[in-house]
Amino acid sequence: MKLVLLACLAALAVAAPQFENAIPVLILRDDRVDNGDGNFNYAFESDDGIAIEASGSSGSVGQSNIQGTIRFILPDGTPADLTYVADENGYQPQGALLPTPHPLPAHAQEQLLIADEQRAAGITFDQRGFRVNRK
Template sequence: MKFVLLACLAAVAVAAPQPQDGRPVVLVLRDDRVDNGDGNFNYAFEADNGIAVEASGTPGVAGQSNIQGVYRYILDDGSVAEVRYVADENGFRPESPLLPTPHPLPLHAQEQIRFAEEQRALGVTFE
């Protein structure tokens, strides 16, 4: 009887999740999903490493999905980063104290805008 008990415990230990490539195993604490089949949906996901995502969506008038949601993760200093967002016909609009405002344009985007303004001033059209 003791042998059977030890064999069962050994089987459970071997079947337990093992770290891969030195990375820790992350356990899923919550994974709730509801899809009504009509374009309306909700989901919530949470892992034991502090990552969490929640969103709800509805069909948009222009054929897109309108989504409101939030995602969270743990920063290196142990604080929680949180980003709330809306995505709809007006694009993706994140909000978080972590995001700089106004959002600075990358240098390549600034160069493209400058070039387009120069072309417009010269009367160049692209048709």
């Protein structure tokens, strides 16, 4: 039993994170205001290019509405920005790094245009895909 305990402690010591070559990061800005009523602001910035700002308020349905910005530097040195709103409509991020859907092929775009034209003309279809004739 002592041998198992000793082996576990040795494994834990070997698995401990090594911070010998870690570069310290300086905090350049850390501003926080919390009014205690759901309204708050905070801003954080470090010397490695990370900056986070957010402000929040109480929502109409009891949720917290938050809007903010996150900035950081990519490994190639390019700055990246992400803005977001989180409210009763959910989390809505915006930024160039977010994935976007592939564009629809031309034939799919054409089918959508045809469907729009049919709806505008009052043409409807049943659950099985057959056209409903209205007189």
